[in-house]
Amino acid sequence: MADDIIRPTPMYRQVAERLADEIAQGVYAPGKVLPSETQLMERYGVSRPTVRAAVAELRNLGLVESQHGKGSFVRRRTEPTATIDQSITRAGRKYHAHERQFTEVEDCQITRTHTAGTEAVLLQREDAAAFTVERLLLDPGTGLRVTHRTVIPFDVADEIPELAEHPDTHPADIYALLTAAGHTITWADDISARPAKPDERTTLRATDPAILLVVHRVTVDSNGHPLILEVFATSADQARFAYPHSAGRAPARRSD
Amino acid sequence: MADDIIRPTPMYRQVAERLADEIAQGVYAPGKVLPSETQLMERYGVSRPTVRAAVAELRNLGLVESQHGKGSFVRRRTEPTATIDQSITRAGRKYHAHERQFTEVEDCQITRTHTAGTEAVLLQREDAAAFTVERLLLDPGTGLRVTHRTVIPFDVADEIPELAEHPDTHPADIYALLTAAGHTITWADDISARPAKPDERTTLRATDPAILLVVHRVTVDSNGHPLILEVFATSADQARFAYPHSAGRAPARRSD
DNA sequence: TATCATTTGTTCGTATGTATC
DNA sequence: CGATACATACGAACAAATGAT
Numbered sequence: 001m002a003d004d005i006i007r008p009t010p011m012y013r014q015v016a017e018r019l020a021d022e023i024a025q026g027v028y029a030p031g032k033v034l035p036s037e038t039q040l041m042e043r044y045g046v047s048r049p050t051v052r053a054a055v056a057e058l059r060n061l062g063l064v065e066s067q068h069g070k071g072s073f074v075r076r077r078t079e080p081t082a083t084i085d086q087s088i089t090r091a092g093r094k095y096h097a098h099e100r101q102f103t104e105v106e107d108c109q110i111t112r113t114h115t116a117g118t119e120a121v122l123l124q125r126e127d128a129a130a131f132t133v134e135r136l137l138l139d140p141g142t143g144l145r146v147t148h149r150t151v152i153p154f155d156v157a158d159e160i161p162e163l164a165e166h167p168d169t170h171p172a173d174i175y176a177l178l179t180a181a182g183h184t185i186t187w188a189d190d191i192s193a194r195p196a197k198p199d200e201r202t203t204l205r206a207t208d209p210a211i212l213l214v215v216h217r218v219t220v221d222s223n224g225h226p227l228i229l230e231v232f233a234t235s236a237d238q239a240r241f242a243y244p245h246s247a248g249r250a251p252a253r254r255s256d
Numbered sequence: 257m258a259d260d261i262i263r264p265t266p267m268y269r270q271v272a273e274r275l276a277d278e279i280a281q282g283v284y285a286p287g288k289v290l291p292s293e294t295q296l297m298e299r300y301g302v303s304r305p306t307v308r309a310a311v312a313e314l315r316n317l318g319l320v321e322s323q324h325g326k327g328s329f330v331r332r333r334t335e336p337t338a339t340i341d342q343s344i345t346r347a348g349r350k351y352h353a354h355e356r357q358f359t360e361v362e363d364c365q366i367t368r369t370h371t372a373g374t375e376a377v378l379l380q381r382e383d384a385a386a387f388t389v390e391r392l393l394l395d396p397g398t399g400l401r402v403t404h405r406t407v408i409p410f411d412v413a414d415e416i417p418e419l420a421e422h423p424d425t426h427p428a429d430i431y432a433l434l435t436a437a438g439h440t441i442t443w444a445d446d447i448s449a450r451p452a453k454p455d456e457r458t459t460l461r462a463t464d465p466a467i468l469l470v471v472h473r474v475t476v477d478s479n480g481h482p483l484i485l486e487v488f489a490t491s492a493d494q495a496r497f498a499y500p501h502s503a504g505r506a507p508a509r510r511s512d
Numbered sequence: 513t514a515t516c517a518t519t520t521g522t523t524c525g526t527a528t529g530t531a532t533c
Numbered sequence: 534c535g536a537t538a539c540a541t542a543c544g545a546a547c548a549a550a551t552g553a554t
Contacts, residue, residue, distance in 0.1 A: 069550030193449035193492035236449035325531030
């Protein structure tokens, strides 16, 4: 109750609002530096901690980027530049899934893990043994970095000798192996976003409002049984995901 | 001190790290309250501003949520709960695009605008007159809120009298109108994420690391010409987008 | 090369306001 | 009402990065 009462907006928010407006109106153009903290203190008649809180707000909104010893600069674009096409195409028995765009930065890491949490739910396997293959992908054109994780449950690897021997097979080739083994496969992609953890921030070269775009891709058999899981993650600053699609057939009409 | 010596990383980050670890290890369970700022000051031997900076870090990572006068509580899940199925199905001349999940909260707002920025690029129309229809959708089951904007260029509306008269036609019905007018339509979805602006934060009821998941959906003709644009936005905390898909035909083989 | 002024980053201390119980 | 908790705001000092002298 009593939601009506609002206490006066804090001074640091008012300063942040003023600066945000001025940035929007082009008073401070993209790439240019804001007035220094000392100047802002004098201009608005507030203390340094207040100014710093205001600038921190702008950083969290993705409007500015601060550089130690230099100043706080208006960010050039809040729009991501790179687009990652998530569609999968097939020609004969060969699949393609953005192999042309990315190169592998380092050798991939293969570990043995157990499914848990979200991965267990998506794979419909609770605490099942699985190979996990970690890769760091790089788009040489834009410099964009994407982490990629493949989770292959042991029961799927057991079915396909090539997979058990080489879990680090590229996903598109895994699709071909699954098809060759008699599976008719489709995919279910889930896209989410969350703050980057400190280590993800560094590997993906993400700057301040470090937001991650995450795709969980489950490869499913024709009966809806999950086979493998892939997880893509990249900095939301720099990239977006693209899905071209058309209308599927509507399911049988139910009571409506 | 058992810990290594530590000049490079600031104290507030070290405190934040320790607390994050303890949260991950379940020392502070989801829903429970962290020690108060006074307690943390004593426990780590740091000042109050330092403790506050540490807790602010945890808020930005989405690990805790602070409540004035009560304390800072460990968030129950960082995983979004609701899933928005972005697939479109068709039965005869009727299309379906998550009409069953959402209800319209308020009457939609129709305005006349001009294409600019991202919208202009996606619609391939620079500074063209268009109808813009704004909606606020609600999933009664989960309480999830989604903003939806439809941009209909005048040249498309001119072609279809029903559209010009009622720009606020629901998207699925617009698809049917476009099909009836002889267009063979498909869609191109772009998914991005960014910090929420203050007003978006309030309309979408987003809490602290207010991250928005945004989908730009362009309806395109068979010749690739964009017809209309839809923009969905929702809190990344609460929802994710789902795309079921299968392999398309690979384009004609080029020099590889 | 070395020094210095500028600017942001970190940390402390302190005081007051306001929400919750 | 009082105790506790977080929120806001001020002042002060030093560290570290940067760029120019």
